[in-house]
Amino acid sequence: MISDLSPQTRRDLLTMIGRAGGGLAMYQAMTALGHAAETQFSGPPALSGARAGASVLVLGAGLAGMLAAYELTKAGYKVQVLEYQDRPGGRNYSVRGGDKIVEVGGATQNVAYQPGNYLNPGPWRIPHHHRTLLHYCKAFGVELEPFIQLNHNAMVHRKDAFGGKPQRYKELAVDFTGHVSELLGKSLNAGALDSTVSKEDKEKLIAALREWGALDGDLKFTSNLNVSSRRGYDRAPGGGVNGAPTPSKINGLSDVLSSHVWTQMSFYFNYVMQTTMFQPKGGMDMIGKGFYKQIAKLVRLNTKVTSIKQDDKGVAATWTDTVTGKTGVATADYMVCTLPATILAQLDIQVSDAKKAAIKAIPYSGQVKIGLEMKSRFWEEKYSIYGGHSFTDQAIGLISYPNYDFFKDKPAVLLGAFANGAGGYMLAGMTPEKRIEAALAQGSVFHPEEYRREFMNGASVAWSRMPWILGCCGMWTEESRATHYQNLVSMDGRIVLAGEHASYYGCWMEGALLSSLDAITRLHQRALAA
Amino acid sequence: MKKLILSMALIGASSVAEAQAPARPAAAASAGDAAFGARMLGEASGEQIFTRVCAACHMQDAKGAEGAGRYPPLAGNQKLAIGAYPAMVVVKGLNGMPPIGTMLTDQQVADVVNYVRSHFGNKFKGAVKAEDVKAMR
Known part of the structure; x- marks a missing residue:
């Protein structure tokens, strides 16, 4: 009975405050205790x-x-x-085999995915701090599994970079960090920043750049085993007599800059895009x-x-x-x-x-998603890509690899487009057949040998064509x-x-x-x- | 208006060119965002802009469509009789329609408006000029 008088745990204390002062008081107290600043949800x-x-x-x-x-x-x-x-469900929606998608204008798709496969045309990933949604998922027994958001081994493609050949994210991100670190190190050592950085901070910064950028003893970013331990090797470490690895070759600064990889790097910094993320087992719906x-x-x-x-x-x-x-x-x-x-x-x-x-002051965006069913999970078997996204500057925006049924020998649905802005309008204006063709043509840059060969069927949801909403999201x-x-x-x-x-x-x-x-x-x- | 397009048009298209736009604003990332982006449509004629942008909602035949709500037809629509009106709608948006003009140049807004006003059975007189559009921004 002592707990009626003096709370034993923070939880008890919060419950008491909640009873006495209501949700807002509880929220303020939670914030004071270092909880809950991440959400306005207070239960x-x-x-x-x-x-x-x-x-x-x-x-x-x-x-x-x-x-x-x-x-x-x-x-x-x-x-x-x-x-x-x-x-x-509204936009909380999953498309499966046997479903029919009817657009304004009459275009109709009969979805042919295998049992168990699906496309989440609307929401598809849940941030760990979206506590309201997580609360009700738990309350209603909706089982969640990890959504692979950041995959260092997925790819980045830009038409004007690397001759249009996609590069692995980890290679570009490590090279970008390395080159920037080297340049900043040079500036510091040349005294270029002496008027803004104290001597003490300068020393710390140089130590930081060496570690963060994987620079060598001369503060240079070069091809070596230390850098390869981040970006990957030409010959990976092995065992026994031939176990020694050989380093990979870094990309030059200009090539790295042409990839715009900082766009992805900063994307993953977004509060709502940070790991850990979740998805419901079996589909968002x-x-x-x-x-x-x-x-x-x-x-x-x-x-x-x-x-x-x-x-x-x-x-x-x-x-x-x-x-x-x-x-x-x-x-x-x-x-x-x-x-x-x-x-x-x-x-x-x-x-x-x-x-x-x-x-009347809220325009709506017009995203398009396309789900392509493939005969096999070639992205796993051949490319070692398990979930995550490969980005492109083409209309499709990205392709994203499924986060369930890893390693299974059966067809899987790959997200073949998540288009927004100009790319979204362009794909939405096409017939469903042309959208699939565009998705295959553009997505092939990542997996040129397999993409069309393994393709079975596809379905698209152009949000501006959905009769019940005529758009995707309100934009402020x-x-x-x-x-x-x-x-x-x-x-x-x-x-x-x-x-x-x-x-x-x-x-x-x-x-x-x-x-x-x-x-x-x-x-x-x-x-x-x- | 600038802020809107920066937060919405974060995906490129095969016909999309890099804009001289500043980097993304610090605004909260929308779930609809993706990490690749071009912010302008790039080179395109009035007809191409219609096909690649307008038709997403108004349909390729410009006849509009109806569901729980409707997309008005552009074919035979008397509201297009004065060119300044559709130009203003493209630049500023209207109801659920985004201000598409933010990813178009002044000339492109004029081109697509003039294209729609002279096709799909429309025979409206007078052409919108780039400087008319500029004044609406």
Whole structure:
């Protein structure tokens, strides 16, 4: 019983603070204790005590909508969810053999992947600090496995570098670091930086450059066994009489610079791109399915919302069943609207002019992903590449190697394109057949002998062509955030919006969930105060 | 506008050239980002820009498309009668449409607008000029 008075562990202490002061106090305390600065998630919301009979209408059964439905139901609300598609999950989506992909404009693909293989067209990797998502994965029994983010043995290709021949990331990264270190060392030794660097720091820096850049005794970056212990050998170390390795030859500074390898090196520095990353076993949609299991009976699928109204008594959404043509009106006391801004901007919705302007201020990106099924895992057998990404400056952007079924003798789906920006538009504008051809032609630079030979079939998802969303992710600028963000997320009468577009983690599942938690917390406070 | 294109257009295309743009901003990386990038479309005619960019949403026949929402047709669209309007939409974006003009030169914006206004059955008079576009930036 002593723990009631004096907390035994930090966890006990945090629980006490949480009870006494609520989530924000707990978060501040966690931060003070050196926890949690990495996330705004402070545990699932402790919503309870909804007024008897109070109801909430949720639009959209993506992660934001399903989380809202789940937590609001727990809090005591009567919840109904309307979903346009014939499946829950939204952008939390996996494509498998037997699936059909239908685009606006009518292009249809029948996916032919082998059982067990899949493409994650939307989200595909989960940062270790996306604690909200990880929390619900654990709570719903969604099994996670490592996502191989940084693979030093994958490749980097640029048309104008190395005669268009891809290079291993580790070789370029080591050479870049080495050359930069040598140059900085020269500058320091020449006294070029004496006015900005103290004598003591200069000595430390030189020691650092020697170690960090693998420089030799003369502070030179040269081809030797020490450098090869990072970038790889011409002849790898072995055993017995012929065990001695021979060093590999470093690339010259100009060649290394032409590869732009710093783009990849700094990419991996991004907070959201750092290892450790995860993926659900069996496909990303295992998460959506985990949520759906909790709330399936609340969801009406194939339901297109045609207008959204509110007055001082409640909210109403008119809808049309996309299969039967039946129409109806769903009503409730409050609404959580998670429809993407692309769709919402074209809908008759009764909110303030400021919110309407905010909804119209969010352009959407147009990513394209292409999954190519290959007869064998030649990238593993022949190239020693196990997961990770090979980057290119062609439209496909990269190819990425599957993170499951390593070493198996059976077909595997390789991500043959993750295109964005100009490359995304270009691939989206093609027919599905032409996209596959483009992916094969461009991806062949990495594996020229095997790529077409091993190819079996492919499927593509061009997000701008997906009928239910017409885009991939909301894009904010500093200017649009300053003008519109608060207007977008504010509670407007009885309506609150949620989704990745209503967060500072745009395009991430974590953003959708954090946005939803914030929206329903405010909705609940509002409902209790009414 | 500059910031938007820097954070969105991080992937190259076979027709994409390096821009004289500064390095990536310190803004949070989006999940949609990839680590390779070119920020401008590179050399392309009005027709090529239409095929490689506009058609992703407005379709190759410029007739638009409809799902939960719609992409308006550019063929036979009276909103294109005054060239400044489509030029402004390309430069600034509209609703869900990104400001595509940020990866085009002034001349390219004029070229693609003039191409669309004179094809797909459109016969709108007057041509948009690069300097008109410049004034919209």
